[in-house]
Amino acid sequence: MTLGTHAHHVAPIIAxxxxxxxxxxxxxxxxxxxxxxxxxxxxxxxxxxxxSSVRRRRRQRDQG
Incomplete structure (x- = not known):
């Protein structure tokens, strides 16, 4: 995700x-x-x- 991280500040639309x-x-x-x-x-x-999607996915992962 290096390109995305760099683009986050330089070109947010691309990021x-x-x-x-x-x-x-x-x-x-x-x-x-x-x-x-x-x-x-x-x-x-x-x-x-x-x-919220991240939290939901992590809860599902942790619950097995």
Missing amino acids: EDIYRQAADAGDADAMVNLGLLLAEAGRTGEAETSL
Whole structure:
């Protein structure tokens, strides 16, 4: 996710696309990064949705 992390600050629109693709594939780190990017952009509703997905996936993983 190095490109996404770099793009987060340089080109947030590109970073959002990269994070979304990875998040859609189930990458929890990408979901967190997407949530943070959206929150920084003031898109708090979307950010909470992304971060909620991470919490839900982690609970499911921990419950086995």
